[in-house]
Amino acid sequence: MPKTFPTPKLVIFDCDGVLVDSEPASNQAMADNLTRHGLPLTAEQSMQHFVGGTMAGVMQKARGLGANLPDNWIDEIYAETFARLRQGVPLTPGVSELLARLDAQGIPVCVASNGSVDKMRITLGQNGLWERFHPNAMFSAHSLGVSKPEPGLFLAAASHFGVQARDCLVIEDSGSGVTAAVRAGMRCLAFVPQGGGRKLAALGAEVFSDMAEVPALLSI
Incomplete structure (x- = not known):
């Protein structure tokens, strides 16, 4: 039987390549x-x-x-x-629906990125998400002085929300992000819309290719 997980108490999104197709x-x-x-x-x-x-x-x-x-x-x-x-960066297909589903379940969300706050202002601001995440649910390596693959960015997010690492779920698309999540002791889903993902799976992530798959993976 497939392994089942409790519903997370916090979902942490990477920004580039996960929330926005940048x-x-x-x-x-x-x-x-x-x-x-x-x-x-x-x-x-x-x-x-x-x-x-x-x-x-x-x-x-x-x-x-x-x-x-x-x-x-x-x-x-x-x-x-x-x-x-x-010049224009679209939201990743299915992200709006996934965020609405998490809201409906009362599950808090945040963004944790190696990118700068200025970059997220540009990409998320085009898509109506800047106001949602800034400033209380936005964690940037530039601001905190710790970057993936170190776990500190994700641990800072968990601490801010008062959630244990084991109760967090991270959605990533890079090896450094997956490694950071694993080091933090957090479950990690790796978004690979073009397929593949063997390297990310080998690092400890569960691979998926469509945001519509996430609610079932989260048992919501």
Whole structure:
């Protein structure tokens, strides 16, 4: 029989690639930038290399791959990425319905991201979710000084809501996010809309491909 879990007391969403379909735009901006700096990449290759990382980590890895990056590169890539995101980022299909279902069940939700609050203001603000999460249900690595794959971001969210880690559920899409959830002692669902997900499953996540699957996984 499949393993059953109690209904969570807090659902923690990653932002990029989970709440909003921002990864294509962000990674196109990244690929264009790094190509200009001597590391030719497609958006797909950028996603394979960098999704889930911090920008400082991306900078270090890109230099290791041969990019010739200036010292102010992080400011540069944020400006270019934000400009691309302002052109329009859709909500992930099914997210609005899932949030409504969680509301109906009285289950609190929050967002925890390695991205900056400024980035979430752009992506969530376009889709009516900024007011929902900011400031009391929004946890940014930039603000807290701890990033995935370390568990501190998720543990800070649980502490804020007064919920034990074992009673939280995390929805992620990256290896660093899954690792952070596992380290925090939280159940993790990994969203893989394009299929696959073996790497995330191997890290300890339960893989799913459609937000409509989540209520059944949460027993709601």
